[in-house]
Amino acid sequence: MSILEAINIQKIYKTKMGANQVEALSNINFSVETGEYVAIMGESGSGKTTLLNILAALDTPTSGEIYLDGKSFENIKSKERATFRRNNLGFVFQDFNLLDNFSLEDNILLPLVLAGNHYSQMQEKLLPIASSLGIADLLKKYPYEVSGGQKQRAAVARAIITSPKLLLADEPTGALDSKASAKLLNQFEEINKQGQTILMVTHSVQAAAHASRVLFIKDGMVYHQIYKGNSTKDEMFKKINDALTSLLSGGDDNE
Amino acid sequence: MNKHIYEKMAVTNVKKSGKLYLPYLITIIGSMMFYYILTSIGSNPHIYNVETGKQCFKGASTLCGILQSGSFVAAAFAFIFLLYANSFVFKHQKKQLGLYGVLGMERKHIVRVVSTETLLIFFAGLITSLILGILFDKLMLVFLFKIINQSAYTGFFISIQAVKSTVCLTAAIALFVLLGNLISVFSTKDIDLLKSEKTGEKEPKDRKILALSGILSLAAGYWIALDTQNVASAISNFFPAAILVILATYGLFTAGSIAVLKLLKKNKSYYYTPKHFISVSGMLYRMKQNAAGLATICILSTATIIVISAGASLYANGNYSINQQFPRMVQFASDTKDADDLKEIIDITAKDGNISLQDMVSCSYGTSFYEFDGKELKISETFSFTDFEHTPDTFILTLEEYNRFNHTSETLEKNQILLYTTGSLFEGNTLTYEDVSYQVKAEADKSCLTYITDTSMVLFPKLLIVVPNEEVFNSFVPKKNELAYTNFYLGFNMNLLEEDIEKFGNYISKNLDDASIVYDFALKHVEKGEFFNMYGGLFFVGMILGILFLISTVMIIYYKQISEGYDDRERYLIMQKVGLSKEEIRQSIHSQVMLVFFLPLVTAIIHSCVALPIVSKCLSLALVVNMPTFVLSVVGTCVVFSVVYMVVYKVTSKEYYKIVNE
Numbered sequence: 001m002s003i004l005e006a007i008n009i010q011k012i013y014k015t016k017m018g019a020n021q022v023e024a025l026s027n028i029n030f031s032v033e034t035g036e037y038v039a040i041m042g043e044s045g046s047g048k049t050t051l052l053n054i055l056a057a058l059d060t061p062t063s064g065e066i067y068l069d070g071k072s073f074e075n076i077k078s079k080e081r082a083t084f085r086r087n088n089l090g091f092v093f094q095d096f097n098l099l100d101n102f103s104l105e106d107n108i109l110l111p112l113v114l115a116g117n118h119y120s121q122m123q124e125k126l127l128p129i130a131s132s133l134g135i136a137d138l139l140k141k142y143p144y145e146v147s148g149g150q151k152q153r154a155a156v157a158r159a160i161i162t163s164p165k166l167l168l169a170d171e172p173t174g175a176l177d178s179k180a181s182a183k184l185l186n187q188f189e190e191i192n193k194q195g196q197t198i199l200m201v202t203h204s205v206q207a208a209a210h211a212s213r214v215l216f217i218k219d220g221m222v223y224h225q226i227y228k229g230n231s232t233k234d235e236m237f238k239k240i241n242d243a244l245t246s247l248l249s250g251g252d253d254n255e
Numbered sequence: 256m257n258k259h260i261y262e263k264m265a266v267t268n269v270k271k272s273g274k275l276y277l278p279y280l281i282t283i284i285g286s287m288m289f290y291y292i293l294t295s296i297g298s299n300p301h302i303y304n305v306e307t308g309k310q311c312f313k314g315a316s317t318l319c320g321i322l323q324s325g326s327f328v329a330a331a332f333a334f335i336f337l338l339y340a341n342s343f344v345f346k347h348q349k350k351q352l353g354l355y356g357v358l359g360m361e362r363k364h365i366v367r368v369v370s371t372e373t374l375l376i377f378f379a380g381l382i383t384s385l386i387l388g389i390l391f392d393k394l395m396l397v398f399l400f401k402i403i404n405q406s407a408y409t410g411f412f413i414s415i416q417a418v419k420s421t422v423c424l425t426a427a428i429a430l431f432v433l434l435g436n437l438i439s440v441f442s443t444k445d446i447d448l449l450k451s452e453k454t455g456e457k458e459p460k461d462r463k464i465l466a467l468s469g470i471l472s473l474a475a476g477y478w479i480a481l482d483t484q485n486v487a488s489a490i491s492n493f494f495p496a497a498i499l500v501i502l503a504t505y506g507l508f509t510a511g512s513i514a515v516l517k518l519l520k521k522n523k524s525y526y527y528t529p530k531h532f533i534s535v536s537g538m539l540y541r542m543k544q545n546a547a548g549l550a551t552i553c554i555l556s557t558a559t560i561i562v563i564s565a566g567a568s569l570y571a572n573g574n575y576s577i578n579q580q581f582p583r584m585v586q587f588a589s590d591t592k593d594a595d596d597l598k599e600i601i602d603i604t605a606k607d608g609n610i611s612l613q614d615m616v617s618c619s620y621g622t623s624f625y626e627f628d629g630k631e632l633k634i635s636e637t638f639s640f641t642d643f644e645h646t647p648d649t650f651i652l653t654l655e656e657y658n659r660f661n662h663t664s665e666t667l668e669k670n671q672i673l674l675y676t677t678g679s680l681f682e683g684n685t686l687t688y689e690d691v692s693y694q695v696k697a698e699a700d701k702s703c704l705t706y707i708t709d710t711s712m713v714l715f716p717k718l719l720i721v722v723p724n725e726e727v728f729n730s731f732v733p734k735k736n737e738l739a740y741t742n743f744y745l746g747f748n749m750n751l752l753e754e755d756i757e758k759f760g761n762y763i764s765k766n767l768d769d770a771s772i773v774y775d776f777a778l779k780h781v782e783k784g785e786f787f788n789m790y791g792g793l794f795f796v797g798m799i800l801g802i803l804f805l806i807s808t809v810m811i812i813y814y815k816q817i818s819e820g821y822d823d824r825e826r827y828l829i830m831q832k833v834g835l836s837k838e839e840i841r842q843s844i845h846s847q848v849m850l851v852f853f854l855p856l857v858t859a860i861i862h863s864c865v866a867l868p869i870v871s872k873c874l875s876l877a878l879v880v881n882m883p884t885f886v887l888s889v890v891g892t893c894v895v896f897s898v899v900y901m902v903v904y905k906v907t908s909k910e911y912y913k914i915v916n917e
Contacts, residue, residue: 058831079836079838082831082835085833085834086833097829098829099826099829099830101536101537106532106536109527110532111833111834113528113529114529114532114833114835116528117527118524119527
C-alpha cells in the first residue's frame with residue numbers, strides 16, 4: 001500500500017511583478033510504499049528542496065495533488081497544516097534545526113509538548129528512542145555542548161518520537177563528517193527496519209546507497225529510478241554512480 | 256565616476272536599514288530639538304538680557320538660570336544616551352561591514368562608508384532638529400509663559416547662540432560615536448564582523464541568594480517607605496529606602512525572574528504544556544539578556560514619574576501655597592516695640608493717598624528657641640536641629656492680645672494658660688516652665704497662627720501658648736535671651752492695580768526708613784511671581800527632560816525587541832517546521848513581548864505608589880503638599896506614561912512580528 005502519492009506536481013515561481021516565471025517542478029509523479037526507504041537525488045537547482053517543502057506541506061504546488069495515507073493535502077485547511085505536520089510527518093534537516101535555548105531532551109519532546117501529551121507519556125516514548133540512538137546520556141545537555149553527529153541524532157529522535165507516517169530528511173549528512181555520517185545512516189537503516197517509512201533528499205551517493213530505492217530528479221521531473229533489490233550496498237553505490245554519470249552527461253537514452 | 260561609490264553605498268545602507276536607523280534618528284532629533292529649545296529660551300534676550308541686565312519681568316533671570324541648567328542636563332543625557340544607543344545600531348551594521356571586507360574592500364574604504372553613514376545620520380538629525388526646534392520654540396515659550404503666569408512677548412526669535420551650541424553639541428556627539436565605531440571596525444577581523452551577531456547561548460545560572468536578598472531588600476525598602484511617620488524621619492529614611500529599592504529591583508529583575516522561571520521549569524506538568532513550554536524557556540533567555548537593562552528602565556521610569564508628578568503637584572498647588580504663606584496682599588513685620596509707629600505711618604500714608612486698606616490684621620507675639628518633651632518646656636541652650644519633634648516652633652501670646660485678635664473675652668487665672676499644638680507630643684493638661692506648673696485651661700484658637708507663621712511648613716510642630724499676663728509673657732520670652740524676640744505682624748489687602756500696590760508699598764517703606772524703623776515687607780503678587788518663575792520653570796524643565804527620557808526609554812526597548820526579533824526568527828522557523836501553527840507563534844510572541852515590555856512599567860508604577868507617602872512628606876519640608884493633588888498628579892503621570900508605552904508597544908510588536916514572520 002502506498003503511503004505517499006505525488007501526482008503531476010508542478011510548481012511555478014513568479015517574480016513580484018509576474019513578469020518572469022520560473023518552473024521549479026514541471027511534472028513530478030511518484031509514490032512511496034509503507035515501510036520503504038526512498039532517496040531522492042538531483043543536482044543543485046533540480047527542484048529537490050522545492051519538492052521536499054511541498055511534501056512537508058510547507059509550500060503548496062501550483063498544480064497536482066499529494067496524498068498522504070489516502071488523504072489529499074488540498075483538503076487540509078491552512079490553519080490545520082501545523083497540526084497535520086505535527087501528527088503525520090517527521091523532519092530531519094541538514095543544519096539540525098535544534099533550538100539553542102532548549103536542552104536536547106526538550107528539543108526532542110517539543111512535538112509531543114505541542115501535541116499536548118502528558119509528561120509521563122513523553123518520558124515513556126523518549127527513553128527507548130534516546131537509548132537506541134545513543135544519546136540517552138546527553139539529554140540534559142544543550143545543543144552548543146554536543147557534536148554535530150549528536151545534534152543530528154537528537155534531531156532524528158525529535159522527528160520519530162511522534163511515530164510519524166513519513167520521515168522526511170533533507171541532506172541529513174550534509175553537515176557531518178564521514179564517521180558521523182556513516183553512524184547516522186546506519187541508524188536510519190535501523191529505524192527503517194523497524195517499519196519507519198523514510199524519504200530522504202540527498203547529494204551524497206553514500207547516503208543514497210542505504211536506501212531501498214533512489215529517484216533522480218532533473219529539470220523538475222523524475223528522470224530515473226533505481227531499486228536496490230537484493231544488491232549489496234557496494235553494488236548499489238556503483239549503480240547510483242553510473243546513473244549520475246549518465247544524468248550529468250545529459251543522455252536522453254533513458255527515456 | 257566611481258569616486259563616490261563608498262558614499263553612495265553609505266546612503267543606500269542608511270535608506271535600506273531604515274528600521275534600524277529611524278528610531279536612532281528620532282532620538283537625535285528629539286534630544287537636539289529639546290536642547291535647542293531649552294538653550295534658546297534660556298538665552299533669549301527678550302526675557303533676560305545678560306548684558307544690560309534688563310528683565311522682561313521680575314525673576315526672569317532665575318527662570319533663565321533654571322532653563323540653562325536644564326539644557327546642561329539635557330546635553331549630558333543626550334551625549335551619554337546617544338553613545339549608548341549607537342552600540343545597538345552598530346551591532347547590526349557589523350555583519351554588513353564584514354561582508355564588505357570579505358568582498359575585498361579595504362579598511363580605509365570601510366572607514367569611508369562608516370564615516371559617511373554616521374555623519375549623514377547626525378547631519379540629517381541636526382538639520383531636522385534645528386528646523387523643528389525653531390518652529391516649536393515659540394510654542395514652548397507660550398506654554399512656559401502660561402505656566403509661569405506671564406504674558407508672552409509677541410514676535411519670533413531665532414537664537415543664534417542656541418543654534419551654535421546645538422551644532423557644537425551634535426558635532427561632538429557625532430565625533431565620539433564615529434570614533435567608537437571606527438575603533439570597533441579596526442579591532443575586529445572581517446570574519447568576526449560576519450559572525451558577530453551569532454554566539455552560543457548558555458542557560459542562565461540560578462542565583463538564589465541574590466534573588467532572596469532582592470526580596471528582602473524590597474520588603475525592607477517598602478517597609479521603611481510606608482512606615483515613615485513624620486517629616487524628619489522621611490528625610491533621613493528616603494535615601495536608604497530608595498537605595499534598598501534600587502538594589503532590590505536589580506536583584507529581582509536579574510536573579511529573581513530567573514529563579515521564578517527555573518522553578519516553573521522544574522514543575523514538569525506545568526512546563527511541558529504547549530502554552531508554557533515555549534514562553535518559559537523563551538523568557539529565561541530574554542531575562543538573561545535584558546534583565547539589567549529592564550531594571551534600569553524601571554528605576555529611571557520611577558524617577559521620572561516621581562519627579563514629574565512632584566513638579567506638577569507643587570505647581571498645581573501654587574496658589575494654595577502662596578495663600579498659606581501670604582494671607583494678605585501686603586505684609587509688614589517689625590519688633591513689637593515699633594508696632595504703634597509702624598501702624599501709624601501706614602495709616603497716615605494711606606490717608607494721604609486717599610487709599611483704603613482692607614482686611615487689616617495685626618498680631619504681636621513672642622518667640623524663642625525651646626525644647627519640649629511633652630510635659631516640660633524650656634529655653635534651649637544648645638542648637639540641635641536633628642530632633643525636630645522636640646523643638647517646636649513656639650509662639651507666646653498674652654491673653655490681652657489673644658482676646659483682641661479673636662474678639663473674645665477669655666479669662667485666665669495666674670497659673671492657667673491656653674495651648675494649641677500640631678504635634679502629638681503634648682499629653683495631660685499641665686505644662687511646666689521654669690519649675691512653675693501651668694494648667695491648660697482649654698485649647699487655644701489657632702487662627703492667629705495663619706498670620707504669624709506658615710502653617711503649611713510641617714517640619715517643626717507648632718506650639719501656641721496664651722499666657723495670662725505681661726509678667727508671665729516676659730518669663731517665657733526673657734529679654735536677656737539672645738534668641739528670644741517679640742514680633743509684630745501687620746497685613747492688609749488693597750483694591751488696587753499691582754503697580755499701584757507696589758508704588759504704595761515703596762512709599763511706606765520710604766517713610767518707615769525715614770522714621771528709622773526696622774521692618775520686613777512683602778508684597779504677595781511679587782512673591783507669587785517669583786514662586787511661579789521658580790516652580791513653573793522647574794516644572795517645565797522637568798517635563799522636557801521627562802519627555803526626552805521617555806523617548807530614550809522607548810527607543811532602548813524598541814531596539815531590544817528588534818534585535819530579539821532577528822534572534823527569534825530562526826527559532827520560530829524551526830518551530831513552524833516541527834509543527835507550531837502561526838496562531839500559536841503569535842500568541843507566544845504576544846505574551847513574551849508583553850511581559851518584557853510592561854514589567855518595568857508596572858514595577859515603576861508600584862514603586863511610585865509605595866513612594867508616595869514618603870515623597871510627599873519630604874516635599875512638605877519645602878512646600879505645601881496637598882495629598883489629593885499629589886496623588887492625582889502621580890496617577891496622571893502614570894497614565895500618560897502608560898499610554899505612550901502602549902502606543903510604542905503596538906508599533907514594536909507589529910515590527911517584531913513582521914521580522915519573525917519574514
